[in-house]
Amino acid sequence: MKKTLLLIAAVIAAGSAFAQQKLIKKQYDKNLNAEFIKEMPLAGNNIPKVNAPVLRNTPPNVAWTPINIGNAGNSYTNAFSPKEPVWYDPNINTVTFTHRGGGAGIATGNHFVVDKSTDGGTTWQADQGPVYDPTGFANGRYPQGVIYNPSGNTDPNNAYVFSTGAALSGTNGANWGGMAEGSWKLDGSSPAISNMTNPAFYYGAGGSSQAFANRDGNFWEANQDLDLVNNVLPGSVTVFKGTWGAGTYTNTPNTLNYPSSDTYGGDADIAFGPDGLTGYVVTVDGLIGADPGVVLPYIWKTTDGGNTWNALGYLNLDNLASDFGGSAPITCHIEVDIAVDGNGNLHIATVVGLTDATTIWSQASGAWGVYDLYTTDGGTTWQAQQLALPPMYGGDYGTDNAGGWRQSPGVQIATDWNGNKVFIVWSETDPNLDPTNNYYPDVYVNAWDRTSGNWTGATNVTSGAGNIYYHVMSYYCQGTSGSYELNIAYQGIQDATVSLNPVQFVFLDGVEVTDAQFTNPGNPTGIVLVTGINESSLAANNVSNIYPNPVSEISFMNITLDKPENVTISILNITGQTVKEFNLGQLNAGVNKVAISKQDLAAGSYFAQVKSGSSVVTRNFIVK
Helix, strand or coil, rough: CCCEECCCCCCCCCCCCCCCCCEEECEEEECEEEEEEEECCCCCCCCCEEECCCCCCCCCCCCCEEEEEEEEECCCCCCCCCCCCCCCCCCCEEEEEECCCCCCCCCCCCCCCEEECCCCCCCCCCEEEECCCCCCCCHHHHEEEEEEEECCCCCCCHHHEEEEEEEECCCCCCEEEEEEEEEEEEECCCCCCEEECCCCCCCCCCCEEEEEECCCCCCEEEEEECCCCCEECCCEEEEEEEEEECEEEEEEEEECCCECCCCCCCCEEEEECCCCEEEEEEECEEEECCCCCCCCCEEEEECCCCCCEEEEEEHHHHHHHHHHCCCEEEEEEEEEEECCCCCCCCCEEEEEECCCCCCCCCCCCCCCCEEECCCCCCCCHHHEEEEEEECCCCCCECCCHCCCEEEEECEEECCCCCCEEEEEEEEECCCCCCCCHHHEEEEEEEEEEEECCCCCCECCCCCCCCCCCEEEEECCCCCCEEEEEEEEEEECCCCCCCCCCCEEEEEEEEEEEEHHHHCCCCCCCEEEECCCCCCCCCCHHHCCCEEEECCCCCCEEEEEECCCCCEEEEEEEEECCCEEEEEEEEEEHHHHEEEECCCCCEEEEEEEEEEECEEEEEEEEEEE
């Protein structure tokens, strides 16, 4: 049944002040003028600082070879959070690493460029592109990059790299300008296609976002939203679906709501399994109904390639208290990385630990650990496998006024192409280098076999290096049986006390795990999924674009529902302020045609947020 509604109502005052501003312990303390972003630890985490360089020469190693790749003007490219600047596609045996400019031939560090290897990481072409050109847009920061490879293609020259990242309104300006996007053909035969999305909220591209390239040819990004106007976390994740066609791409946003307490903020992540249909979105936040003072993962799932997302709930980790000889509540870290195995089951790689304010994670041995939080039945029941109990939490280098920076464990996860093996890596100092401080990080790995359920055990795969700062790893490893090569890159810091110095990026060629290493049986602990939010039938493909657009008098949008739903529409301006809001009541199943009037709207750009249950779909429009 079709139903037409005309939205004409009084303007609702926007931007009303909060009676009392909540304390927000976000993942990052953003000093936009100095371009300095440092991780905000949880209460009680006192990470000591080092006020001297800690650079160590990488020793010879028969198992792996460090290869210098691209450069950047400073360390603000793949720092501070697990992201996806490295991508590997086995169909073209190509590894790419996307980063900010700064190398030869690139005008400024505001561009996104790419290093590429078409022989699996043995030889490289550095600082190619640009992938994103800020000319006419805003300057780029913190890029991620994935490979779009057309179906059936085996020639790297016919593939593209797609990059997203944060965008500034000006060089080190006062405002984040949105999300920078760019694509570039890997043979360089066509110029970059650059674009910028101006969001209602800051999309967290500086650190709390993750990109993914799916098997169906679509690329995705999940971003935890942040309302910069009111300095609050709105309790939403924006999921972008990118679709290729005719040499360009389109991005469609969809917003997923969750019960945020607006006190903490962390990563958002997205990944799909080998079938291309089963996928998950995870964010980390303080959650309504959970213990106060903790952050926990909240999970959505799709089984139709991202057309609809169902809220599963959040994971309560209090059953892990005995692992630390402590008591509940137990928290996870604000950084997570996720993967989907060959059975369509989710794995969340993260750090878990005590929340007692007297506990200092970086100094108290056994107060925190690296974990895989996973399901074996599609999300009904959950388990936690402890991978390691490192003696230190992280290292803090330099001083704030000198551009100092912090290294957290940086937990990341990868799979083989078939999803039969899952690899989790983190940084930790080899006790042979320093038994008391975590200033000389190596990369450790613990991997899982889907068939046997066995693990390899924690192994230092960069033994003796002690300078693997801000490692990043491709979602896919190389190889599907026998041996598996991890695609890992890191930042070679010239002076670890100064984050604004130029950096040399390094690729580790030959970091391998073999089938013979999967000999350790797991001993997981059951953890609890807390449910309670019902997902509506509203999804991104159920809401049409506004037509005609721009709006001169009255335009329309079609809302298609699988079942009767209560629907509201909020009109937001480009700063994220709500300028109109309409409660449409319960709409019927089927197509509902809704009219959008320009009445009381000044000329400019706006967003229409269509809300039903825990789902929000956003469409942009222009008023003449």
